[in-house]
Amino acid sequence: xxxxxxxxxxxxxxxxxxxxxxxxxxxxxxxxxxxxxxxxxxxxxxxxxxxxxxxxxxxxxxxxxxxxxxxxxxxxxxxxxxxxxxxxxxxxxxxxxxxxxxxxxxxxxxxxxxxxxxxxxxxxxxxxxxxxxxxxxxxxxxxxxxxxxxxxxxxxxxxxxxxxxxxxxxxxxxxxxxxxxxxxxxxxxxxxxxxxxxxxxxxxxxxxxxxxxxxxxxxxxxxxxxxxxxxxxxxxxxxxxxxxxxxxxxxxxxxxxxxxxxxxxxxxxxxxxxxxxxxxxxxxxxxxxxxxxxxxxxxxxxxxxxxxxxxxxxxxxxxxxxxxxxx
Amino acid sequence: xxxxxxxxxxxxxxxxxxxxxxxxxxxxxxxxxxxxxxxxxxxxxxxxxxxxxxxxxxxxxxxxxxxxxxxxxxxxxxxxxxxxxxxxxxxxxxxxxxxxxxxxxxxxxxxx
Numbered sequence: 001x002x003x004x005x006x007x008x009x010x011x012x013x014x015x016x017x018x019x020x021x022x023x024x025x026x027x028x029x030x031x032x033x034x035x036x037x038x039x040x041x042x043x044x045x046x047x048x049x050x051x052x053x054x055x056x057x058x059x060x061x062x063x064x065x066x067x068x069x070x071x072x073x074x075x076x077x078x079x080x081x082x083x084x085x086x087x088x089x090x091x092x093x094x095x096x097x098x099x100x101x102x103x104x105x106x107x108x109x110x111x112x113x114x115x116x117x118x119x120x121x122x123x124x125x126x127x128x129x130x131x132x133x134x135x136x137x138x139x140x141x142x143x144x145x146x147x148x149x150x151x152x153x154x155x156x157x158x159x160x161x162x163x164x165x166x167x168x169x170x171x172x173x174x175x176x177x178x179x180x181x182x183x184x185x186x187x188x189x190x191x192x193x194x195x196x197x198x199x200x201x202x203x204x205x206x207x208x209x210x211x212x213x214x215x216x217x218x219x220x221x222x223x224x225x226x227x228x229x230x231x232x233x234x235x236x237x238x239x240x241x242x243x244x245x246x247x248x249x250x251x252x253x254x255x256x257x258x259x260x261x262x263x264x265x266x267x268x269x270x271x272x273x274x275x276x277x278x279x280x281x282x283x284x285x286x287x288x289x290x291x292x293x294x295x296x297x298x299x300x301x302x303x304x305x306x307x308x309x310x311x312x313x314x315x316x317x318x319x320x321x322x323x324x325x326x327x
Numbered sequence: 328x329x330x331x332x333x334x335x336x337x338x339x340x341x342x343x344x345x346x347x348x349x350x351x352x353x354x355x356x357x358x359x360x361x362x363x364x365x366x367x368x369x370x371x372x373x374x375x376x377x378x379x380x381x382x383x384x385x386x387x388x389x390x391x392x393x394x395x396x397x398x399x400x401x402x403x404x405x406x407x408x409x410x411x412x413x414x415x416x417x418x419x420x421x422x423x424x425x426x427x428x429x430x431x432x433x434x435x436x437x438x439x
């Protein structure tokens with residue numbers, strides 16, 4: 001059992017705990033564990049709230065496989081692949097972290113340095129990937145319209161595969177609408193970005209092209225797929241269009257329920273923030289290792305403590321991965 | 328002294344187990360076998376149960392091996408694990424029941 005626990009061997013009382021060691025754990029390590037418990041509860045509250053909302057909209061929730069389909073530098077539909085890559089990066093950086101802790105127990109400064117560096121690089125790759133994922137999500141892929149009763153309508157081809165607005169919308173906007181800027185706008189006011197296509201243009205393009213069908217958010221619970229409307233019903237629904245939606249933000253979301261986007265930003269954002277702070281902790285400890293701080297102190301327990309935090313970040317990702325992308 | 332012992336080999340074994348579980352999850356997530364995906368057991372599809380069980384297996388691997396939980400004193404381990412597990416199960420149960428209630432109350436009011 002003792003093999004895994006760093007013990008201060010200088011016999012001097014440490015700060016915060018004196019010589020007392022309840023549960024045989026140092027003060028710092030114990031407090032790191034208790035912090036992790038409280039942080040785990042925060043994350044579970046977010047994920048449980050996500051679960052509640054998903055249950056509330058169980059018949060219209062976006063299907064993750066249709067939302068997260070992109071891989072950098074490659075065109076096409078690859079659900080899951082990129083998040084799987086991110087998961088591997090994080091697991092691997094957890095391994096290098098635990099190897100650094102292990103090397104610390106052997107007072108092997110060189111190995112600790114190398115493994116800490118690898119862990120930091122893994123973390124940076126992960127955060128970078130998440131930024132890319134956010135960027136893709138925010139910009140959107142296909143575009144959709146929102147109706148007066150708050151529903152998102154997406155467009156599919158005759159085989160039921162989703163198509164982008166740009167794939168079927170033709171002709172002129174129909175209205176002479178220009179982006180207001182401070183330079184040309186009335187009252188010198190700015191406005192939010194105008195969608196590339198006008199509502200009238202989308203409706204007339206839909207009517208002109210019999211191959212285009214409309215997909216609603218409603219899930220067919222038998223097949224677990226979104227419902228595709230008949231051409232007639234589609235045109236009826238499309239007539240209620242209020243807004244052209246491209247991409248996702250906190251107010252509208254081309255993939256479906258707006259609150260899906262809100263949870264996506266909130267939960268992956270909060271996790272990403274943890275990864276970022278983990279990287280910063282790791283960098284601080286990395287320089288301390290190089291400077292020989294822990295060599296002088298006689299033990300590498302600090303590496304173990306930030307290691308706990310780093311593994312926790314990995315642990316949370318395992319759950320986010322399951323509940324956001326798999327289930 | 329026990330300290331001199333290296334755990335490198337074991338760490339890599341755990342890594343390969345975690346990776347294998349992730350690969351299985353991703354493969355199932357991409358292919359979604361109909362027998363698992365479109366049927367229902369205990370309130371959700373068997374596929375979802377498989378995902379949840381595999382996730383808990385991964386969480387166990389990370390906590391016990393990577394975070395050295397197995398090496399801590401029994402009651403320290405319990406203070407951390409039991410507290411978290413109890414509160415999380417409690418919260419999730421209540422919120423999911425509430426979500427299901429909201430669906431059954433509000434869904435009939437939505438016209439598709």
